[in-house]
Amino acid sequence: MKILVFGHSGQVATELRALDGDDVQITALTRTDADLTDPAACAAAIDAHAPDAMINAAAYTAVDKAEFDAETALIINADAPAAMAQACAARDIPFVSISTDYVFSGAGNSPWAPSDPTDPQSVYGRTKRDGEIEIAKAGGRYAVLRTSWVVSGHGNNFVKTMLRLGAEREVLTIVADQIGGPTGAAEIARACVAIAKTLASEPEKSGIYHFSGAPDTSWADFAGVIFDAAKIPCAVTDIPSSDYPTPAKRPLNSRLDCTATEAAFGISRPDWRESLSHILLKLDFPKD
Numbered sequence: 001m002k003i004l005v006f007g008h009s010g011q012v013a014t015e016l017r018a019l020d021g022d023d024v025q026i027t028a029l030t031r032t033d034a035d036l037t038d039p040a041a042c043a044a045a046i047d048a049h050a051p052d053a054m055i056n057a058a059a060y061t062a063v064d065k066a067e068f069d070a071e072t073a074l075i076i077n078a079d080a081p082a083a084m085a086q087a088c089a090a091r092d093i094p095f096v097s098i099s100t101d102y103v104f105s106g107a108g109n110s111p112w113a114p115s116d117p118t119d120p121q122s123v124y125g126r127t128k129r130d131g132e133i134e135i136a137k138a139g140g141r142y143a144v145l146r147t148s149w150v151v152s153g154h155g156n157n158f159v160k161t162m163l164r165l166g167a168e169r170e171v172l173t174i175v176a177d178q179i180g181g182p183t184g185a186a187e188i189a190r191a192c193v194a195i196a197k198t199l200a201s202e203p204e205k206s207g208i209y210h211f212s213g214a215p216d217t218s219w220a221d222f223a224g225v226i227f228d229a230a231k232i233p234c235a236v237t238d239i240p241s242s243d244y245p246t247p248a249k250r251p252l253n254s255r256l257d258c259t260a261t262e263a264a265f266g267i268s269r270p271d272w273r274e275s276l277s278h279i280l281l282k283l284d285f286p287k288d
Contacts (some may be wrong), residue, residue: 001023001025001052001053001196001197001200002024002025002027002049002051002052003016003024003025003026003027003052003053003054003055003193003196004027004028004029004045004046004049004051004053004054004055005017005026005027005028005055005056005057006034006036006045006054006055006056006058006080006084007028007029007056007057007058007059008028008031008033009030009155010057010058010061010155010171011150011151011152011154011155011157011185012057012098012150012185012188012189012192013028013057013065013153013226014154014155014185015056015152015185015186015188015189015190016028016055016057016189016192016193018189019189019190019193024193027049027051028259029045030263030277033045034228036058036060036075036076036080036280037072037075037076037080038080039075039079039080039082039083039084039085040255042080042083042084042087042132043083043086043087046071046084046087046088046091047087048092050091051093051096052093052117053093053094053095053196053197053199053200054084054088054094054095054096054196054201055095055096055097055098055192055193055196056081056084056095056096056097056098056182057113057189057192058076058080059071059077059128059175060073060076060077060124060127061099061124062124063102063122063124063246063248063250064246064247064248066122066123066124066127066248067122067123067247067248068247070123071199073123073124073127074127074130077124077127077128077130077131078127078128078130078131078134079134080211080275081097081131081135082131082134082135082137082138084097085134085135085137085138085140085142085229086138086140087140088138088140088141089138089139089140089141089142090140092140092141093140093141093200094141094143094195094196094197094199094200094203095135095138095140095141095143095273096142096143096145096195096196096199097131097135097142097143097144097145097186098145098146098147098192099129099132099144099145099146099147099208100124100125100128100146100147100148101124101146101147101180101251101254101256102120102121102124102125102127102128102251103118103120103125103129103132103146104116104118104119104125104195104251104253104254105119105120105121105251106118106249106250106251106253106254107123107250107252107253108253109179109253109255110212110253110255111216111255111256111257112152112210112253112255112256112257113210113257113260114146114207114208114209114257114260115208116196118132121249121251122248122249123248123250125251132144132208132282136208140206141199141200141203141206142199142206142207143195143196143199143205143206143208143209143225144207144208144209145154145188145191145192145195145209145210145211145258145261146208146209146210146211147183147210147211147212148180148181148182148183148212148254148256149180149181149182149183149212149213149222149277150184150187150188151182151183151185151272151275151279152186152207152279153278153279153282153283155185157282158182158219158222158223158250159226159276159279159280160283162223162226162227162272163226163230163232163283165234165286166223166226166227166230166232166234166252167193167196167234168252169230169234170233170234170235171234171235171236171237172223172234172235172236172237172240173236173237173238173240173243173244174219174220174223174236174237174238174239174241175218175219175220175238175239175240175244175250176218176219176220176221176238176239176240177218177240177241177252178218178219178241178250178251178252179216179217179218179252179253179254179255180212180216180217180251180253180254180255180256181212181213181214181215181216181254181255181256181269181272182212182213182217182222182272182275182276183211183213183270183272183273183275184213184270184275184276184278184279185213186275186278187211187213187270187275188211191211191261191265194265194267195209195265195267196273197206198264198265203253205264205265206272207260207264208255208258209258209260209261209264209265210257210258210260210261211256211258211261211267211269212254212255212256212258212269213269213270213271213272213275214269214270214271214272215272216255217272218238218258220236220238220239223236223274224236225273226276227274228282229273229276229277229285229286230280230285230286230287231286231287242251
């Protein structure tokens with residue numbers, strides 16, 4: 001299967017490129033190859049490459065910056081995916097697009113189901129939600145895969161930040177009232193490919209799905225596990241989100257109900273502790 005990927009150097013796109021082989025041939029587009037602020041150019045790229053499936057691993061993910069740059073975030077997170085979805089629908093090929101838990105309000109303690117009403121509290125969340133709506137309206141075979149707390153051995157993410165700060169300080173204050181499932185980018189990449197393959201033969205499975213690591217945890221507890229696994233003697237002090245204000249509101253409840261994903265595609269929630277072990281190994285932790 002020839003899969004065209006929008007995104008090249010991001011966490012998931014990097015892991016998708018690593019899957020290139022005999023079974024799937026991955027072509028990942030850089031910003032030069034396809035300008036995400038030009039939806040028509042994105043659609044043209046799909047026509048030019050004529051893939052068997054497409055995965056959108058690109059997005060405007062600067063959550064706080066988006067609060068002051070809503071127009072660009074809307075084009076990249078909604079208008080561009082809409083054009084991609086329409087081009088894929090015209091070719092009748094699977095389109096998989098990665099979305100986020102930020103489409104929900106973040107209230108309560110129950111895991112969010114794909115069918116739950118969305119209520120984004122930030123520009124980032126609203127533009128990603130708008131993109132979901134446009135993808136569904138395109139009428140093709142598609143899957144929107146909402147995920148959360150993406151981590152890997154490359155790019156900017158919580159694991160790498162903790163490894164850097166933990167080596168510099170004896171104590172870190174970490175938010176403890178935001179709960180979610182850390183999710184390895186490698187696992188997301190494999191899930192996207194598996195979903196694309198299924199949609200090629202079972203278009204009736206099109207829809208919105210959830211995928212996140214298990215078990216659910218807090219950022220503070222996640223940090224503690226990172227330090228223990230990396231053998232970094234840094235203590236963690238729990239703080240509420242109110243003590244760490246940001247321009248964009250973060251959801252307190254990022255738990256995702258992933259049962260529909262397992263039922264439709266046979267993809268279960270990955271254990272983020274195993275994902276973390278692989279990430280630390282790539283980053284040469286624990287240090288000698």
